[in-house]
Amino acid sequence: MSQGRHATPVKLAKKEREELLSLIERKTAAQRDVMRARIALWAHEGHSNTVIARELRVSVQTVCTWRKRIAQHGAQGLRECERTGRPPRITQETRLQLIALACEAHEPEGRVTPTLDEIVARAIERGIVEQISRSHVQRILQAGDLRPHRVKQWLHSPDPAFREKVNVICKLYRKAPKNAVVLSIDEKTGIQAIERKHPGRAPAPGRLGIHSPRHPGADCCA
Secondary structure, three states: OOOOOOOOOOOOOHHHHHHHHHHHHOOOOOHHHHHHHHHHHHHHOOOOHHHHHHHHOOOHHHHHHHHHHHHHHHHHHHOOOOOOOOOOOOOHHHHHHHHHHHOOOOOOOOOOOOOHHHHHHHHHHOOOOOOOOHHHHHHHHHHOOOOOOOEEEOOOOOOOOHHHHHHHHHHHHHOOOOOOOOEEEOOOOOOOOOOOOOOOEOOEOOEOEEEOOOOOOOEEEO
16 A cells, blocks of 8 residues: 655554544544544555545645654544643633523523623623623634524414514403403313423524423403
């Protein structure tokens, strides 16, 4: 097998090869770790950088970089090195607190999906951060594959005047005319929609939040 004109020779110990094969077969392994493990194994077999890059669909430069590190440090070279520079202003703990804040259950009478400005305001109010921009919050949520502004709903009426009709009906429920009898008529008599049938679900990385709106009776008369 051709090693390529500038290919750095790679020789892995049997134990290292077994660990890398085990990593590749692990379903929970990060894709970047799997890719590096494959580079190491292909390089050990003597494939050229061009062949490895083509088969793994990465750049030749990426293969060269990791091949050199593997040749120098073995399988341990696949790990990320600590980067120099200014320490991050937002710690990992703070990032997790911001993510948890964005995933909190919505308020009963408030908006289902929080805006970035609302997340920023709540984070400052609770003392999670002293100051943070909405764009910084957005980057943190994107890195965690979170989309709190998107909610999947069901049992939702397509009527554009739905909210207005609901407000009229609910007002009649709360403040019925004096000496009046209010009747609620629906397909299922005897069932009053006073609470959600299905619990909501907070958003999570790679998963949308789910919200089931309340539905009062279809028709009312006084």
